[in-house]
Amino acid sequence: MTVSSAVDLFDRLATEAADEWAAYVDHTFVQQMGRGTLPVASFRHYLVQDYLFLIHFARAYALAVYKGQSLDDMHAAFGGLKAILDVEMDLHVRLCAGWGLSAAELEWAPEAKATLAYTRYVLETGLRGDLLDLHVALAPCVVGYAEIGTRLAASPSGLAAGNPYRSWIAEYSGDTYQEVAAGARATLDRLAARGMTEQRFPQLLTTFRQACRLEADFWQMGLTRAD
C-alpha cells in the first residue's frame, strides 16, 4: 500500500513524535533566547559548534547529490549544497565575528560530543538508507528552526530592541528561511509520493525521533557549554 498524501509526511512525523519535537523546539536554550536571558557564553559556545555542524550539514547535502535518483534530485541537492558553501557559511562566520569569535577560533575548535553524535547520525542514516531516509534525518533541523523562529518572533520579547538574540530570531522567522523550510517539507512529500510504503513509516519515525532528540541535546550542549 502506498501512503496517502492527505496529511503531509512531515506533519505526520511531528505529530507522532510530539514529545521529542516539543522537547527540541521549546528547549530551555530556546526559551532563554526568546526572553533575552540566555548567557552570552552559552550562545557563543553554540555558535562555534554550529559552525562545525554546518560543515557536516554540507556533507549531508553532498551525500544527497550522490543518492539522487534523477538529475532533478541531484540538481535540488546541489542547490542546497551550493547555498551552504557559498552563502550560509559566510553568513555564519560574520555572525560569529559580531559575537567576538574569530575565523581561527572556529577553525580550531574541538568538536563537542553532541555535535559529533548528531552530524554523524544524519550522515550514517543517509549512507545506510536512501534519499527519503536522509531527508527525514535532516527535516527536524531545517523545519525546526523555522518553527522556533516563528514562535520566538511572536513572543513578547523575541524581537524587542533590548534582546541580544533578536537578529538570530529575525533571521529564522524571516521569509527567506521560512521558504527554505517549506522547500524541505515539499521535498519529503515529493519523495514519499514516489511510492513510499506504509511499512517504511515506523523506521522513518525512529529516524525523525532520534534527530529531534539529538537537536535537543545540541541545545543542551550549548546551554551547559559541554565539550
Ligand SMILES: Cc1ncc(C[n+]2csc(CCO)c2C)c(N)n1
Ligand atoms: C544544530 C542546528 N540545527 C539546525 C540549524 C538550521 N540550519 C541547518 S542547515 C541551515 C542552512 C540552510 O539550509 C540552517 C539554517 C542549524 N543552523 N543548527
